[in-house]
Amino acid sequence: MNSKKMVLIGLVLTAFFSSLAVFELIPGLLMAFLLLSVGIAVTYYFALSRMRLESLAGISILLKAAKEIGKESKAPEISRQLGLWAQRLVKSEAVLVWWQGEWAFGDEEFTAWPGLETAREWVKNNNEVLVLNQNGGEIFSHPWPSNINSLLGLPLMVAGEAAGILFLLNESKRGYFVPQDSEALEVICQQAAAALNKARDYQEVEYFYKEILFSMLNALDSRFPGFTGHSQRVARVAVLLGSKLGLDEEELRILEYAALLHDAGKVFFLQEGLPGEAGELEEMDKELSVLPMEEHPPLGAQILPDEGVFARICQGILYHHERYDGSGYPEGLSRTDIPLAARIIAVADLYDALTRLAPEEERLEPEFAIKEMKKTMGMLLDPLVVIVLEEVERELDEIT
Structure with a gap:
C-alpha cells in the first residue's frame, strides 16, 4: 500500500469517527482513543517508510563502494x-x-x-x-x-x-x-x-616476471634466434584482442603473463638438447601449428605454482594448443571448455607465426594471414577471436 492510499484511509477513518462523535453515537473517550490510534498508525507507517528509504540508500552506497573498490x-x-x-x-x-x-x-x-x-x-x-x-x-x-x-x-x-x-x-x-x-x-x-590481497598476488607475479621470466625468454632467444621477440609480440597482440573482447585490467594482466610464458616449456627441451638448429622453424602441419612439441604446454605450466593468480596464468599456458573442434592437446578440450585466455593466445600465436616466424619467403602480409586464419574458424580457432583480430588489423602493425 502506497503512502497516498494510507493517508486517504486515515482521513476517511478520521472523518467517520468524527461524525460518530458529533452525533454522540460513541462515547467521547472512545472517540479520542480511536483518533489517537489512527494518528499513531499513520505516523508509524511514514516512519517505517522513511527508515526503509534510508536503509535502501545506505545499501546502494555500500554496493557502489564495493564495486568501485573491487575493480x-x-x-x-x-x-x-x-x-x-x-x-x-x-x-x-x-x-x-x-x-x-x-x-x-x-x-x-x-x-x-x-x-x-x-x-x-x-x-x-x-x-x-x-x-x-x-x-x-x-x-x-x-x-x-x-x-x-x-x-x-x-x-x-x-x-x-x-x-x-x-x-x-x-x-x-x-x-x-x-x-x-x-x-x-x-x-x-x-x-x-x-x-588488496589480489594486488599482493600481482606483486608476486611482477617479481617472478622480472627475476625469472626474462631468463627463460633469453634462453629461448639464444637457442633459437629466429624466435627472438616472439613471446613479446604474442603478448602484445593477445592483450589488444583481450581489451577488445572486454577483459578487465586484472584479466588482461593474467593474459599478458600467460602469453609471455606460453613457450616457457621449451626450456626443458633445450636442456635435453632438443630439437633442431638455431633459428630453425618447424614446418607447419595441417593444423597450422608452428609448435609440434606436444609436451611443452604442460611443462611450461609446471613452472608456476598451481595456486592463486598463478593457477589462472597456468591455464593460458597449458591450453594454448587446444583446438576449437577438440583436436588439440594436451587434453582435447573444445569450444568454451578451453579457457578464453588460451583461445586468445592461440590466435595471437598463429598470427605471429604466419607473419613473422615463417621463413622470409613464406611470410604473409597481415591481411592474407588473417584470411588464412579465417579458414580455420570453428575448427582450430575461436571464430569470435579471429573476427576481432580482423577488426584490429590496422592496429597490429603498431604493436608487432
Missing part, C-alpha cells in the same frame, strides 16, 4: 578508494589505511602520531574493531592531537589475520565514534581486503 588492481588506488568511501559512509576528520607494514593512504600529520601506532598494534594483535575515545583507558595513554577526540580502527582480514587496518579519526565537534559506525564499513573493508 581496482593496484594497492595505492584500492587504499585511496577505501579511504574516500569510508569517509562518505562515516563522517570523519581524517582517514588512514595501513597495509602490509606501511601506510598506504592517509595524512602524514596523523601517521606520525604515536597513539596511532599503539592502536595499530592492538587491532593487529586482536583482529577486532577498536573504538577509542579520549578516555581510552588502560590500552591508551598517549596525548591526543588537539583537533581529534575519537578513533575507529577496523581490521582488513586476510586468512584470519589483520593484514591491514582502516583508521578513521574524529574531531571534537563531530562527536565520538560508536560501535555501530563500524557496521557500515565492514562490507567495504572485506572487499578492500580481498582486492
